[in-house]
Amino acid sequence: MKTPSSLAVVTALAATLLAGASTPAASAAGQDRPELRKAIQAFVDAGFTGVQVRVHDQQGEWAGSAGVRKLGQSAKPPTNGSFWAGSVIKPFTATLVLQLVADGEIALDAPVAGYLPEYELDRRITVRMLLQHTSGLFNYTGEYYDDGTVVPGIPATGDAWLPNRFRSYQPEELVRLALSKPPRFEPGTDHNYSNTNYTLALLLIEKVTGRPYAEQLQRRILRPLGMSGTMAAGTRTRLPGPHAHGYYQKEDTVVDISRQNLSLLAGAGDLIATTQDLATFSSALNDGRLLPAALLAEMRKPHPKMGYGLGLYVQDLGPGCGTVYQHNGSPPHGYGALMYSSPDGRTTLTGSVTWVDSATRGPAKDFQKLLNELVQEVFCDGPAKPAP
Known part of the structure; x- marks a missing residue:
């Protein structure tokens, strides 16, 4: 079903914002935080349709939203609505693997081939290499090389993804496609x-435990922490409960893509979550409730090239800010998710943004700048200073 032209969408969005949706809604859970309201409003001013953010810090809890839940309507995004969280699932998958290491079921530096012989993996590839992205295995959603060469995989972005967005994939299918390509x-x-x-890590978890990944996620993380709004999406195509809508624009047609199938990112990007649940997980992980101290330390050791540990980015924000542990995410289009924590888990920032996406990513080009400003508001002492 086609939706209004891009001009009509922009007009509708402008009307709803002028009607009052541009004023960020703050949660009654905490006091007014004008600096945070300003930081999330900046996303809407840059063209994002909606944003919801939650902050836990020494001032307490604050949750707010800005923009609209759905184009053509005035309702703001829910401050704890569900959203497609994409690669935010990677720290969950890494935590499950490390819990099995703690249980003595998996050895971190053992060959993956010893656990999954059916895939005939290079025996030099260890469990640690999977979690740190140092295996060299081809990315089944395609590889983009420094010289501009592109080796396509399963369509996961752009116009080619749109007609395939409801297709279901099996994890084994994804891995075998990757293994049919030369390693990087x-x-x-x-x-x-x-x-x-991370799809191989999912298969590793299932092989060692003899149980489905989603079941292990529930038993080991979600249920103990009371995270009722989070799940591995699998082949599910609908977000549960209140949620903001994401969009994709192809030429003059704008399509609501709040329904999509993330099985093409099994264990690597198929998460549904809420801001409260992500705050709960991030805090519990970093304050030591989910892993023994030695394995949490392993998780936080960054590879020098990109600052990636075992399922976490280690990010130094500079003087007056310190280090944060984070993993953001985005499914193929229309949604972005945020998850940041201080080393002790006492300060967290979680959120979701929605926008009218396109093959050229639309307003997403401004995402990193806006995100940096929001992160600095939460984790830095006073206004951020420009780098010398």
Whole structure:
């Protein structure tokens, strides 16, 4: 079903914002935080349709939203609505693997081939290499090389993804496609972010435990922490409960893509979550409730190339800010998710943004700048100073 032209969408969006949706809504859970309201409003001013953010820090809890839940309507995004969280699932997958390491079921530096012989993996590839993206395995959603060469995989972005957005994939299918392609580099010699690593980690979890990944996620993390709004999406195509809508624009047609199938990112990007649940997980992980101290320390050791540990980015924000542990995410289009924590888990920032996406990513080009400003508001002492 086609939706209004891009001009009509922009007009509708402008009307709803002028009607009052541009004023960020703050949660009654905490006091007014004008600096945070300003930071999230900046996303809407830059063209994002909606944003919801939650902050836990020494001032307490604050949750707010700005923009609209759905184009053509005035309602703001829910401050704890569900959203497609994409690669935010990678720290969950890494935590499950490390819990099995703690249980003595998996050895971190053992060959993955010893657990999954059916895939005939290079025996130099270890469990640690999967979690740190140093295996060299081809990314089944395609590889983009520094010289501009592109080796396509399963359509996961752009116009080619749109007609395939409801297709279901099996994890084994994804891995076998990746293994049919030449590796990017020799195991352990470089770093390259590849979804194949985390889909293999899902298969590793299932092989060792004899149970489905989603069941292990519930039993080991979600249920103990009371995270009722989070799940591995699998082949599910609908977000549960209140949620903001994401969009994709192809030429003059704008399509509501709040329904999509993320099984093409099994264990690597198929998460549904809420801001409260992500705050709960991030805090519990970093304050030591989910892993023994030695394994949490392993998780936080960054590879020098991209600052990636075992399922976490280690980010130094500079003087007056310190270090944060984070993993953001985005499914193919229309949604982005945020998850940041201080080393002790006492300060967290979680959120979701929605926009009218396109093959050229639309307002997403401004995402990193806006995100940096929001992160600095939460984790830095006073206004951020420009780098010398």
